[in-house]
Amino acid sequence: MASLREIMDLASRPGILSFAIGLPAAELFPREALAEQAARVLRESASSLQYGLPYGPLKTQIVQLMALRGVRCTEEQIFLTSGAQQGMDLLSRLLLPPGGQVLFERAIYDGIRLATRFQQPEILTVAADLATGMDVDAAETLLAGGARPAFLYAITDGHNPLGVSLSREKRRRLAGMARRYRMPILEDDAYGFLYYGETPAPPLRALEDEWVLYLGSFSKILAPALRAGWVVVPPPLAARLSPLKHGVDLDTPSLGHRVIAAYLEAGLLPAHLAMLRDEYRRRRDTMLAALRDHFPPEVLWNHPMSGMYVWAELPPGLDAARLLQAAVETESVAFSPGVIFCAGDPCGDRCLRLSFTSLPPEQIEEGIRRLGRAIRAAMGAAPVSGDA
Numbered sequence: 001m002a003s004l005r006e007i008m009d010l011a012s013r014p015g016i017l018s019f020a021i022g023l024p025a026a027e028l029f030p031r032e033a034l035a036e037q038a039a040r041v042l043r044e045s046a047s048s049l050q051y052g053l054p055y056g057p058l059k060t061q062i063v064q065l066m067a068l069r070g071v072r073c074t075e076e077q078i079f080l081t082s083g084a085q086q087g088m089d090l091l092s093r094l095l096l097p098p099g100g101q102v103l104f105e106r107a108i109y110d111g112i113r114l115a116t117r118f119q120q121p122e123i124l125t126v127a128a129d130l131a132t133g134m135d136v137d138a139a140e141t142l143l144a145g146g147a148r149p150a151f152l153y154a155i156t157d158g159h160n161p162l163g164v165s166l167s168r169e170k171r172r173r174l175a176g177m178a179r180r181y182r183m184p185i186l187e188d189d190a191y192g193f194l195y196y197g198e199t200p201a202p203p204l205r206a207l208e209d210e211w212v213l214y215l216g217s218f219s220k221i222l223a224p225a226l227r228a229g230w231v232v233v234p235p236p237l238a239a240r241l242s243p244l245k246h247g248v249d250l251d252t253p254s255l256g257h258r259v260i261a262a263y264l265e266a267g268l269l270p271a272h273l274a275m276l277r278d279e280y281r282r283r284r285d286t287m288l289a290a291l292r293d294h295f296p297p298e299v300l301w302n303h304p305m306s307g308m309y310v311w312a313e314l315p316p317g318l319d320a321a322r323l324l325q326a327a328v329e330t331e332s333v334a335f336s337p338g339v340i341f342c343a344g345d346p347c348g349d350r351c352l353r354l355s356f357t358s359l360p361p362e363q364i365e366e367g368i369r370r371l372g373r374a375i376r377a378a379m380g381a382a383p384v385s386g387d388a
């Protein structure tokens, strides 16, 4: 069998319908509005192209944005980064000693593993429930048993890859555990503004402001190429992050930060977010309906209320990486096999992460139809009528 890397390369070839990568829909980027703001920023100020201090007006806008998530904070607590990924990297450098412990869910965003790999940490893992999120009891058992992780990493809403949002009760318990065990929590809220039902429960940072270090991002709500994110941390920690960031990339991408600030000051984000939620809800619903229509009943999946991913599980005996190779070769359709998100004990070998945002609805329907055929072929079952 080809290596996973080879299959993923194959999956990104033109002509493949790919659910593999968590890309926002490029056709929904607010290009005109950003172009307008960029032109204005560039015309009005030479300092938009100069080295400079982190851009204060963007921090002010982020304080207001955080209030929409129920988080109260001040400009002094906001530290601007080149994406949430850089926030993860910097906080890992600061908090995690070489060989220290970290606490992750077993299936987790691979970026946190990349951000911590130089410290070669001891990775403690807990399971997650597809309806309520992280197994908080298991985390508590580890802590009560003497584990002392440098931090616990949590994606409270629109979990990548599991698509689940942490229940209110678990949020409360995790915030309490952070206080009791004096354990920092890195809360990654990259998807927190992309919800498809009622406004979700506030993030952990709204419940605990000392031990929860919050990571935010404009990648999924504006555009990833802006490379703009932020962390919300106690001011002394922000001061310690500053020289670390300086050593990595000297300066924030201040042109992008000024353009984002101008876009937010013009009051354009709420309508854009409403449009994104409507369109992504439509795409999620299209995918869920197509899964019901075209996947064999033995396959299970969840119903994400936020974020960009559906997590599906094949019946015993099937292997998702093997299925990916067959699906790409025979049906020109791709997905991410669960193993690539596995942080601890073997996990996810029967699982698929399907991104529902990057393709338009017609292609989602067609891609799931093809994938359903590939699964049936792998199961040795005949295609159901209408699917041939």
Ligand SMILES: Cc1ncc(COP(=O)(O)O)c(C=O)c1O
Pocket: 022, 082, 083, 084, 085, 086, 109, 111, 155, 160, 188, 190, 216, 217, 218, 219, 224, 228, 229
């Ligand atoms: C959970 C999570 N956090 C962070 C990121 C990266 O965010 P950024 O583009 O702001 O670095 C991603 C990207 O897919 C993600 O899924």
